Each structure stands twice: as structure tokens, then as C-alpha cells.
Amino acid sequence: EIVLTQSPTTMAASPGEKVTLNCLASSSVSYMNWYQQKSGASPKLWIYGTSNLASGVPNRFSGSGSGTSYSLTISSMEAEDVATYYCLQLSSYPPTFGSGTKLEIK
Amino acid sequence: EVQLVESGGGLVQPGRSMKLSCAASGFTFSNYGMAWVRQAPTKGLEWVATISYDGSSTYYRDSVKGRFTISRDNAKSTLYLQMNSLRSEDTATYYCTRAGLWVFDYWGQGVMVTVSS
Numbered sequence: 500e501i502v503l504t505q506s507p508t509t510m511a512a513s514p515g516e517k518v519t520l521n522c523l524a525s526s527s528v529s530y531m532n533w534y535q536q537k538s539g540a541s542p543k544l545w546i547y548g549t550s551n552l553a554s555g556v557p558n559r560f561s562g563s564g565s566g567t568s569y570s571l572t573i574s575s576m577e578a579e580d581v582a583t584y585y586c587l588q589l590s591s592y593p594p595t596f597g598s599g600t601k602l603e604i605k
Numbered sequence: 606e607v608q609l610v611e612s613g614g615g616l617v618q619p620g621r622s623m624k625l626s627c628a629a630s631g632f633t634f635s636n637y638g639m640a641w642v643r644q645a646p647t648k649g650l651e652w653v654a655t656i657s658y659d660g661s662s663t664y665y666r667d668s669v670k671g672r673f674t675i676s677r678d679n680a681k682s683t684l685y686l687q688m689n690s691l692r693s694e695d696t697a698t699y700y701c702t703r704a705g706l707w708v709f710d711y712w713g714q715g716v717m718v719t720v721s722s
Contacts, residue, residue: 532708534650541700541715542642542650547708585650589707593666594640594652 522586609713627701638704
């Protein structure tokens with residue numbers, strides 16, 4: 500089973516600040532997906548295939564990475580970005596999620 | 606608009622059974638694999654099971670193998686999860702999700718399952 504380790508676990512950013520969330524895989528994966536989950540809501544697909552933004556996702560978000568190291572970047576933090584972000588790999592079974600990064604605003 | 610609506614959750618005693626349903630609409634259900642993902646209270650997401658578009662292939666996480674069965678009725682555009690021998694550690698919100706190409710793209714609102722005496 501591929502283990503995904505997300506860092507940091509929790510972070511707070513100021514409005515306008517650049518934010519980078521990381522996802523490290525225990526073995527190489529072909530691509531990474533990211534989900535945004537707001538409190539009390541179901542997860543939403545946010546980034547798929549490492550770098551493709553899902554429909555409706557603001558272009559201040561971007562995704563990158565390869566092999567075992569992937570990241571989600573917000574170029575300029577906004578209040579609406581407060582949420583927990585999870586990475587998901589489907590390169591090999593079983594599918595595995597990272598434990599999440601909780602993003603807060605200062 | 607793609608919609609996935611789960612139902613069938615609630616409170617159940619340990620060792621008992623429960624069946625979840627997920628009604629799909631807004632897309633051709635029979636063209637897509639489907640999956641269940643769960644989230645224990647205050648915890649992260651955990652994949653449970655996947656079924657192929659035609660139901661011929663199923664996959665389960667180890668902790669539910671032999672206890673849970675994923676199935677589908679393409680004529681009714683409905684996904685199911687039969688859960689037997691339930692344990693307290695199965696307590697979670699269960700989400701139905703569409704398995705697109707290499708991604709779980711659409712998710713339902715979730716249904717809560719509480720296993721407790």
C-alpha cells in the first residue's frame with residue numbers, strides 16, 4: 500500500500516500570502532489528485548492529474564510534482580480557501596488518501 | 606448536473622447489518638465505475654470499495670473484505686453497499702463517489718453510520 504504523507508498538518512496564512520501544501524508518497528505514483536473539504540461538507544475534487552484544475556477552481560490554485568513528491572500551491576491566500584485539503588493516489592490499489600492539511604487564515 | 610444521493614444510514618448495533626444506497630443522476634451511470642469512501646468523525650478520508658462500470662469487478666480494503674459487498678443496479682442507476690458484521694470502527698460518514706478516469710470526481714453528500722450498542 501502506498502502511504503501518502505501530507506505536510507504541514509495544520510497551517511495558517513495571511514490574506515495574500517503564498518501557500519504550499521505538500522504530499523509525499525512512499526513509492527512513486529504517476530499522478531496526484533487533490534480534494535478540498537470545508538467543515539461539514541463533502542469533499543470536492545480540486546486538482547486532478549497532478550496539475551489540472553477542476554471546474555470552478557480559481558486560477559490562484561496550481562498543482563505540480565512527479566514521482567514521490569507533489570504539491571498544491573495557492574498564489575495568494577483568500578478567506579474562502581479555508582478548508583482541509585487531501586491528496587489521493589489512484590496509481591495503484593488500494594487507493595490511498597493523505598491525512599490532510601488543515602488550512603486556516605490569520 | 607451530476608447528483609449522487611446516499612441513503613440508508615443510521616444507528617446499528619455491533620454485529621448487525623446495514624445496506625447503503627446511492628441514487629445517481631445526471632450522467633450515464635452504466636458507463637462509470639463507482640466507489641465508497643468513508644470518514645470517521647474528525648478523521649481523514651478512507652477508501653472502502655470500488656466496482657467496475659458493469660459490476661464484473663469489485664475491490665475492497667482489507668479491513669472490510671468478507672464483511673462488505675459493493676454492488677450496483679444499472680437499470681436503476683443505483684449503487685449499494687451491504688455491510689455485515691459491523692464493528693465500532695466502521696462508524697463513519699459514507700460517501701458515494703463516481704470513479705472517473707484515474708480520479709474520484711463527483712461525491713454525494715454522505716450518509717452517517719453509527720455502530721454502537
